[in-house]
Amino acid sequence: xxxxxxxxxxxFVNNIVLAQFLxxxxxxxxxxxxxxxxxxxxxxxxxxxxxxxxxWLIYTYILSKFGIEYMRTIAFxxxxxxxVQMVEIILKKISPSLYQALGVFLPLITTNCxxxxxxxxxxxxxFNLTYSxxxxxxxxxxxxxALVIFAGLREHIEKLPIPKAMQxxxxxxxxxxxxxxxxxxxxxxx
Amino acid sequence: MNNLKNFTKGFFRENPVFILxxxxxxxxGVTTSAINGLAMGLATTFVLIGSNxxxxxxxGLIPDKVRIPSFIVVIASFVTxxxxxxxxxxxxxxxxxxxxxxxxxxNCIVLGRAEAFASKNTVFSSLIDGLGMGLGFAxxxxxxxxxxxxxxxxxxxxxxxxxxxxxxxxxxxxxxQPDGILVFVLAPGAFFGLAxxxxxxxxxxx
Amino acid sequence: xxxxxxxxxxxxxxxFIITAVAAVALGYVYNITKEPIQxxxxxxxKTAINIVVPGADKGTIExxxxxxxxxxxxxxxxxxxxxxxxxxxxxxxxxxxxxxVRVMVGFDENGKIIxxxxxxxxxxxxxxxxxxxxxxxxxxxxxxMDISIMKDKTLKVSKDGGEVDAITAATITSRAYCDAIQRxxxxxxxxxxxxxxxxETTETEIIEENTLETKTVDIVEPNEGGNDNx
Numbered sequence: 001x002x003x004x005x006x007x008x009x010x011x012f013v014n015n016i017v018l019a020q021f022l023x024x025x026x027x028x029x030x031x032x033x034x035x036x037x038x039x040x041x042x043x044x045x046x047x048x049x050x051x052x053x054x055x056w057l058i059y060t061y062i063l064s065k066f067g068i069e070y071m072r073t074i075a076f077x078x079x080x081x082x083x084v085q086m087v088e089i090i091l092k093k094i095s096p097s098l099y100q101a102l103g104v105f106l107p108l109i110t111t112n113c114x115x116x117x118x119x120x121x122x123x124x125x126x127f128n129l130t131y132s133x134x135x136x137x138x139x140x141x142x143x144x145x146a147l148v149i150f151a152g153l154r155e156h157i158e159k160l161p162i163p164k165a166m167q168x169x170x171x172x173x174x175x176x177x178x179x180x181x182x183x184x185x186x187x188x189x190x
Numbered sequence: 191m192n193n194l195k196n197f198t199k200g201f202f203r204e205n206p207v208f209i210l211x212x213x214x215x216x217x218x219g220v221t222t223s224a225i226n227g228l229a230m231g232l233a234t235t236f237v238l239i240g241s242n243x244x245x246x247x248x249x250g251l252i253p254d255k256v257r258i259p260s261f262i263v264v265i266a267s268f269v270t271x272x273x274x275x276x277x278x279x280x281x282x283x284x285x286x287x288x289x290x291x292x293x294x295x296x297n298c299i300v301l302g303r304a305e306a307f308a309s310k311n312t313v314f315s316s317l318i319d320g321l322g323m324g325l326g327f328a329x330x331x332x333x334x335x336x337x338x339x340x341x342x343x344x345x346x347x348x349x350x351x352x353x354x355x356x357x358x359x360x361x362x363x364x365x366x367q368p369d370g371i372l373v374f375v376l377a378p379g380a381f382f383g384l385a386x387x388x389x390x391x392x393x394x395x396x
Numbered sequence: 397x398x399x400x401x402x403x404x405x406x407x408x409x410x411x412f413i414i415t416a417v418a419a420v421a422l423g424y425v426y427n428i429t430k431e432p433i434q435x436x437x438x439x440x441x442k443t444a445i446n447i448v449v450p451g452a453d454k455g456t457i458e459x460x461x462x463x464x465x466x467x468x469x470x471x472x473x474x475x476x477x478x479x480x481x482x483x484x485x486x487x488x489x490x491x492x493x494x495x496x497v498r499v500m501v502g503f504d505e506n507g508k509i510i511x512x513x514x515x516x517x518x519x520x521x522x523x524x525x526x527x528x529x530x531x532x533x534x535x536x537x538x539x540x541m542d543i544s545i546m547k548d549k550t551l552k553v554s555k556d557g558g559e560v561d562a563i564t565a566a567t568i569t570s571r572a573y574c575d576a577i578q579r580x581x582x583x584x585x586x587x588x589x590x591x592x593x594x595x596e597t598t599e600t601e602i603i604e605e606n607t608l609e610t611k612t613v614d615i616v617e618p619n620e621g622g623n624d625n626x
Contacts, residue, residue: 111301113296121289187493253403255407260410
C-alpha cells in the first residue's frame with residue numbers, strides 16, 4: 001500500500017520535471033511528436049531504475065563500508081555513463097528503428113539531471129533498496145507523463161500565431177509553467 | 191578571439207542560460223532568491239574554471255575514445271570539492287542549494303565548455319572562458335533569483351523591502367509586510383520568470 | 397586534439413590514473429573538511445535544540461533514537477552541570493498537507509511544553525508554512541501547554557474540540573503539527589516513566605566519528621565545538 005503512495009506521490013505530487021526541476025533539458029527539447037516522447041520516457045525508465053539499483057548497491061556495500069562516501073558523485077556518474085553506453089549498444093541491436101528515432105537524445109540521458117538526481121535522492125532520504133526502486137520507477141513514470149503531455153501540447157500550439165519573440169523556448173516555458181501550476185493541484189493527494 | 195571578448199561573451203552574446211539555453215535545471219531549481227542564485231552561479235564557476243584548466247592541461251594525454259569519461263571524472267572531482275567545502279564553511283547556503291550542488295556535474299555548460307573549448311585551447315584561454323561563462327551563468331541566476339524574490343517575497347538578498355522601508359521611517363515599528371505574489375517562489379513562477387527573461391535578454395543582446 | 401592512440405591499454409590506463417589522482421585529491425580535501433562539516437552539523441543541531449530548550453547551547457546533550465512507525469524520533473536530553481534542564485524531541489507527523497512534517501518540541505521536567513518549531517515540511521507557502529517561526533508567531537501558543545491536563549490528554553485544534561487555534565485555512569497543517577507534538581509527548585512520558593517496555597527502542601551511544609549513529613556531544617562553551625566525545 002505504501003508503495004502505491006510512493007508511486008502516486010512521485011508521478012503527480014512531486015513530479016520530477018514540474019515540481020523538482022530535474023530533466024528539463026530533454027523535457028524542453030522534445031519535439032511535438034508523442035511517439036518520440038514515449039520512446040525517450042521508456043529509455044529513461046529503464047536507465048533510471050537500473051542506475052538507482054546499481055548506485056544504491058555500490059553506495060551501501062562499497063562506499064559506505066570503506067568510509068569513502070565522498071566518492072559518491074564520481075562513482076554514480078560513471079555508473080550512469082556506462083549504463084547509457086550499454087543501453088545504446090543493446091538498442092542498436094534490438095530495435096534499430098527506435099535507436100534512430102531517439103537519435104542524439106540517447107547519449108544525452110547521461111546528463112539528464114533526473115537520473116543522477118534520483119540516485120542521490122534515495123540515498124539522502126535513506127530509502128532501502130525496495131523503496132528506492134519503487135521511487136525510481138514512479139519518478140520515471142512521472143517524467144514520461146510530463147513528457148507525453150508536453151509533446152501533445154506542443155503539437156497543438158505549433159499551429160497558433162505566437163509573437164515572434166516568444167516562439168520556441170519562451171512559449172514552451174510558459175506552457176510548462178501552466179502545466180506546473182496544474183500539477184500543484186495534486187498536492188495534498190497523498 | 192582576444193581575451194576580453196573571450197571573457198565578456200558569457201554575459202550577453204553567448205550567455206549560457208539566456209542564449210545557449212544550457213544549464214536550465216539549476217536555473218529553475220535554485221532561483222527562489224537572489225543569494226541562492228548567486229551562490230549556485232559562483233559554485234558552478236569554480237567547477238568550470240577548475241575543470242577547464244585541468245582538461246586544457248592534460249588534453250594531450252587523453253586517448254580520444256575515453257575523452258568524455260575522463261572529462262566527467264575531472265568535473266566530478268571539482269564538484270565534490272566544492273560540495274565538501276560548502277558544507278563545511280557555508281552550511282546554511284549549502285542546505286538551500288541541496289541536491290543541485292552535486293548536480294553541477296551534469297550541468298551541460300560544464301561538459302559543454304570542456305568539450306567545445308578546453309579540449310582545443312590553451313590553459314589560459316580556457317581559464318578565461320570558464321570564468322566568463324561561469325560569471326555569465328551566475329549573472330543569469332542572480333537576475334532570475336532576484337526577480338522571483340522581489341515578486342514572490344517582496345525582498346532582495348533576504349532584505350524585506352517594505353519592512354525595511356518602514357523601519358527607515360520609524361525604527362521602532364513592528365510592521366510585518368504582506369505576502370508577495372507567491373506563485374513566483376513556487377515551481378510555475380520559475381518557468382514564467384525564465385521565459386520572459388529570455389525574451390528580454392534576447393532583445394538586449396541584439 | 398588527443399595525440400594518444402586509443403588502444404585498450406591506453407584507455408584503461410588513462411581512466412585509471414585520472415580516477416586515482418582524483419581519489420587522492422578528494423581524500424585530501426575530505427580530511428581537511430571533515431571536522432568543519434561535523435562542527436557545522438553539531439552547531440545546527442544545537443541551534444535547533446536551543447530554540448525549544450533555551451540554554452541548550454551551553455549544556456551537554458545526550459541523544460537517544462527511537463523508531464516509531466518506521467521513522468526515527470530523536471530524544472535530546474539537555475543538562476547543565478549534571479542537572480537536566482529540559483528534553484527536546486525531534487518528532488514527526490505523516491499527516492501534513494504535503495506529507496512528512498518534522499517538529500522539534502521541548503519539554504520541561506513536568507512534561508509541559510517549553511517551546512516548539514518546525515524542522516522540515518512541504519506545506520503550502522502562505523498557508524501551512526505559517527507553522528514555522530520564521531513566517532509567523534502561530535506556534536507561540538504552544539508555549540507552556542500541558543498535555544496531561546487536556547481533555548483525553550490529547551493536543552487538538554479547536555475544531556476537533558481541543559485548545560489549539562488552527563492556522564486560518566491550514567487546518568491540516570495545524571493538525572499535523574499537533575500530531576507531531578502528541579507523538580513526542582507520548583514518547584517523553586514513557587521515557588520519564590522509565591518504561592522499559594518500549595517497542596523497538598534503539599539506544600545508541602556510539603562515539604565513533606564517521607558513523608551516522610548518534611553520539612554524545614559534549615559542549616563546554618557556547619560556540620566552541622570542542623568535541624570531547626567521552
